[in-house]
Amino acid sequence: MVIIPHSRPWLDEHDSQAVQEVLHSGQLAQGSKVREFETRMAQLIGVPDAVAVHSGSAALHLALLALGVGEGDHVILPSYVCSALLNAVNAVRAVPIVVDIDRETFNISSKAVADKICEKTKAIIVPHLFGMPADLEALRRFNLPLIEDCAQALGSTYQNRPVGSWGTLAVFSFYATKVITTGEGGMVLSQSRELLDKIRDLRAYDNRTEYRMRFNYKMTDLQAALGISQLSKLPRIIQRRRTIARRYFREFAQLPVRCPADLLDRTHIFYRFVVKVRGRLANILKESASQGVQCQRPVFRPLHRYLNLQGFPATDAVYQKALSVPIYPALREEEIDKIIACVRETIG
Numbered sequence: 001m002v003i004i005p006h007s008r009p010w011l012d013e014h015d016s017q018a019v020q021e022v023l024h025s026g027q028l029a030q031g032s033k034v035r036e037f038e039t040r041m042a043q044l045i046g047v048p049d050a051v052a053v054h055s056g057s058a059a060l061h062l063a064l065l066a067l068g069v070g071e072g073d074h075v076i077l078p079s080y081v082c083s084a085l086l087n088a089v090n091a092v093r094a095v096p097i098v099v100d101i102d103r104e105t106f107n108i109s110s111k112a113v114a115d116k117i118c119e120k121t122k123a124i125i126v127p128h129l130f131g132m133p134a135d136l137e138a139l140r141r142f143n144l145p146l147i148e149d150c151a152q153a154l155g156s157t158y159q160n161r162p163v164g165s166w167g168t169l170a171v172f173s174f175y176a177t178k179v180i181t182t183g184e185g186g187m188v189l190s191q192s193r194e195l196l197d198k199i200r201d202l203r204a205y206d207n208r209t210e211y212r213m214r215f216n217y218k219m220t221d222l223q224a225a226l227g228i229s230q231l232s233k234l235p236r237i238i239q240r241r242r243t244i245a246r247r248y249f250r251e252f253a254q255l256p257v258r259c260p261a262d263l264l265d266r267t268h269i270f271y272r273f274v275v276k277v278r279g280r281l282a283n284i285l286k287e288s289a290s291q292g293v294q295c296q297r298p299v300f301r302p303l304h305r306y307l308n309l310q311g312f313p314a315t316d317a318v319y320q321k322a323l324s325v326p327i328y329p330a331l332r333e334e335e336i337d338k339i340i341a342c343v344r345e346t347i348g
């Protein structure tokens with residue numbers, strides 16, 4: 001049986017030509033293509049500049065280093081997110097302060113953040129999960145450095161302004177399953193050139209007069225060329241995602257599931273289409289797989305469970321009920337039909 005995967009990149013002839021040009025040029029590592037990709041991303045988001053790195057994880061690590069977050073400092077982050085965020089906090093030897101989420105948007109709860117702020121708090125990491133912008137207005141009122149995690153939200157807007165332009169820093173990922181891809185890749189954007197200069201300095205280790213621990217976090221021109229080509233398709237990518245989402249909203253309206261929120265003051269790009277089911281999630285996952293549709297838990301395991309922490313009622317409730325239904329521009333019409341039929345069958 002042919003399985004419809006949970007995600008698949010959307011690549012075309014234009015993408016492969018862009019990569020081939022770099023191959024033929026002989027300049028493979030970081031060079032002019034990386035610089036061009038950075039400039040285009042900064043323009044799109046509306047910030048002065050950007051620094052490309054080799055993953056979203058590297059971007060998070062460097063964002064914390066640039067803010068001077070270190071041993072004993074507190075960094076607030078939501079539980080319902082991948083462990084890349086926890087890794088970055090641990091990498092700078094800060095204390096992760098994991099908080100609960102909002103049940104409707106799946107994003108960090110600003111009320112839960114307020115309860116945890118103290119004089120040790122040095123930063124808040126704010127993922128815009130599944131393409132839905134977090135409550136930026138409330139979060140900015142804390143007057144603490146915000147790191148927007150836009151790994152799933154390239155092209156989303158909040159109050160008509162792109163996410164990634166609101167925080168002190170913003171990180172993006174271009175991993176193979178993300179909104180646009182370079183295979184692996186990431187970027188840090190900021191309104192502050194000073195912070196970006198620090199990040200640019202920390203991205204490469206070679207040819208320095210003074211020693212300080214630096215990593216090789218660079219992106220290659222091969223990846224950047226693919227990124228530039230993919231970025232040129234972003235409006236079509238988002239339009240396609242929203243079109244499929246509208247169809248799912250319509251088709252799932254009569255089923256015993258709760259469809260994602262779509263709020264007026266922000267645009268959801270539907271990086272993921274996450275519904276809350278009534279039945280047992282494990283059974284639904286198994287049943288849909290046997291019908292040839294790979295649905296997933298959108299977050300593999302909440303952070304508070306890795307850390308054996310209690311008191312995360314919203315995260316626990318969402319984790320037990322959230323099902324991610326395939327949604328991506330590379331889906332063909334007959335695949336979308338099959339996904340809808342499968343959801344009806346397994347959930348209806």
Ligand SMILES: *Cc1c(COP(=O)(O)O)cnc(C)c1O
Pocket residue numbers: 054055056057058081082084085127149151152173174175184185186
């Ligand atoms: C994918 C992802 C990351 C990590 O990015 P990598 O490029 O895989 O290191 C971080 N945060 C979020 C919300 C992600 O979805």
